[in-house]
Amino acid sequence: MSRYLGDDWVLPALTPRNTPYFTAGSIQIQFCRECGHAQHPPDDVCYACQGAKLEFRAMPGTGRVESAVVVHHAVHPALATRVPYVVAIVSVDGAPGCSVQGNVVGCAPEAVAIGQKLRAVFEEATDPATGTRLRIPQWERVPGA
């Protein structure tokens, strides 16, 4: 699918800590192999036990709207034709205590409300620096939920 804010909008610069999230085509959350703690964004140390044996795991790809706001002011000229758009904080099923940021696509911005069930979808792009195929997580409302 093409990108919610346009295919020319800013892409993430890939690093070892964010590459799984932006390339796997699933919702990747970092877990501690020692104590099982889940954390986001990923870091080099487990915030629960300070261990360094961390791994990424694929989540089921569903979540819930914790907050969502409609952006009207275009901060950058490239967004002038994209406003109004919605940004949301989404708690990730399967990863206790973890929320991610994203857009809710496929509906009017004002139709997004706290508590709604969501499922992940993925925007496709190519990282210009490395040629790596990106699959950028986004969310859409679950019909009937």
Place this chain on the structure above:
Amino acid sequence: MQGRAVVVGVGESVYYKHGGSPDSEFQLACTAIRNAAADAGLELSQLDGLISYMDHRNSPLRLAAALGFDELRWSATPWAGGGNNSSAALQFADAAVCGGYANYVVAFRALAQGQFQRLGSGAGLLAGAAPEGLSWGLPYGLMTPAQECALQTKRWMHDHGVSQEALASISLACYANAQRNPRAVRHGKPLTREAYHASRWIVEPFHLYDCCMENDGAAALIVTTPERARDLRGKPVPILATAQGLGPDIGLPSFQPRWFPGMYYENVGRTIWQRAGVRPGDIDVLQLYENFTGPVLMALCEIGFCKPEEVEAFVGGGALEGPDARLPFNTSGGNIAEAYIHGLEMVIEAVRQLRGESTCQAREVELSLAVGGPGYAPGSAVLFGPAA
């Protein structure tokens, strides 16, 4: 701490609209510091400490040379964020003076947003791909403090049944108070509740008037010991307590559920009350940094002035407006209507209230609190008290 350091001078440049300053940002910084030294009755050569926050352009080394310090003995800047550290700058000055590391320490902030990037602009973020720290939000168009604070505010309003009218009351109080203050950029431009509601959305639930201005200007305060202050012209205002910090696991700007929604002010409030031995109800006048109106409401509750379910009544019905308000609040007009000098102009206003020199002077002020910017860690606060 506990009155062992005092503010002995305050100074400002003219406050301009964004892009309106004929002087460079460095000239503005020098002007504010010169005015603070003159207010105190100090020679510039006597100053020996410099503290700012989120200021990478006007370094203490350049300022000490340009202003003719005999020596620079203390310089510091807090970690992270921006206006959240407006009161932390006073904590650093307090520590330097109480520790004997310097005699006359300047806390300053200079901003010329017409000459440099506006803080609320995302434009500087867009030169190429989003670096890791920004990668979680920027590709989704989530990049500005207004958007981040809106997400916090929206959920908090939802959880506690807070209405748009409560947000409006914060902005209206700032505008009403600014009409008494000739320094205020919005002096002579009163705001009505109707005009507030009619103003354009920036990001819901923030209208234009829920957001602070962007300005050019500079502000400075000078801190010393009560003993040194006795020989000076300026009326000393004691620092009773300061606080800076964050609670567990909340330093990451990533909206994690353990603390979402939250403004980082519970522990700052607790520290202030413990160190000073006073309670929120004892405060005579309050300056609370408004980056946006919603975070002000949240911080009021986290610090302990009221509960979320009480906030509508606490701020409504003009309860914050004017010198005779139930709680005189942002009496200069604050970031929304005086000037956005990253909140340091509000710390000066807290001092002015104890000197009896505010244009919106509260009665019988003994405890004057200035709280830094909510929503970004670490939070900070400084409590001033009466001269001994």
